[in-house]
Amino acid sequence: MGAQIRVYRQKITSTSSMKKIFKAMEMIATSRINKSRQSLEAAYPYANALTRAVSQIASQHNITHPLTSTADDVRRSAVVIFTSDRGLAGSYSSNVLKRAEELLGMLDSEGKEVRVYLVGRKAKAYFDFRHRDYDEFWTGDTDNANPKRAEELTERLLGDISESYENGGVDEIHLVYTAFKSMVTQEPRVLRLLPLEVVDANNLGDEVAENYQDLEETQNNFEFEPNPEEFLNEVLPRYIKSRIYSSLCHAASSELASRQRAMKAAGDNADELIKKYTRLMNNARQAEITTELTEIVSGAEAL
Secondary structure, rough: HHHHHHHHHHHHHHHHHHHHHHHHHHHHHHHHHHHHHHHHHHHHHHHHHHHHHHHHHHHHHOOOOOOOOOOOOOOEEEEEEEOOOOOOOHHHHHHHHHHHHHHHHHHHHHHOOEEEEEHHHHHHHHHHHHHOOOOEEEEEOOOOHHHHHHHHHHHHHHHHOOOHHHOOOEEEEEEEEEEEEOOOOEEEEEEEEEEEOOOOHHHOOOOHHHHOOOOOOOOOOOOOOHHHHHHHHHHHHHHHHHHHHHHHHHHHHHHHHHHHHHHHHHHHHHHHHHHHHHHHHHHHHHHHHHHHHHHHHHHHHHH
């Protein structure tokens, strides 16, 4: 009995230590999620203005541009997958990877070659474990959106889509990330970044456009100096960078929200385990005392 009590006491001690870690990580995620959401909200106006301007310009002036014209025969696609560097975030990374697998399967069924780019150690570990190829990876600060990371991705992706197919270039680019809806809702999403789908800005169906009111018709007339083509050459890389940075902000906020929920659930489970082990330890102690009393009484009666 004494050994059993010691086992339960050790389990209570170790579970209490883990509970402190869970609560600390929950508090860290809670303190950082507000800053991450502020960065996400701050990224919206710039991305919104560029998205609407580019869509309006291209639709009004019937401009032919490599980044706005859809290729009839897409032979190679680039897929960028955003996951986390660390675990203890519930099913955050696994949901993104599952969505990415669906996209990769669809592209493969269409006979398209795929170049994969990974953001986060979880995605790298997933592909390494399965001995699958990828072109490049980036790690670090997945829970803290960094404009420099967006710039690196933009430079690489623009270089790929500018190259010819024979030189390893791609015809389209997809982003797979988690869109932050609320503290309890995060949705894995695929965004076809390039070629840019040219539609009226008021009909854009993504999280950037839906956060702002419709444009008035009087605002739809743009004048350019020297011409719309050169304007697009300058603004499209900025548009791409802003959308990638927005995706990084969504991914960071989603990761922190998922980690906060996971750590709260782990802390609650630790409380339940401590109560369970305490009850079992008390039962074992009571059984030990009862056994000792029985032995004393039996000994007294024998005398």
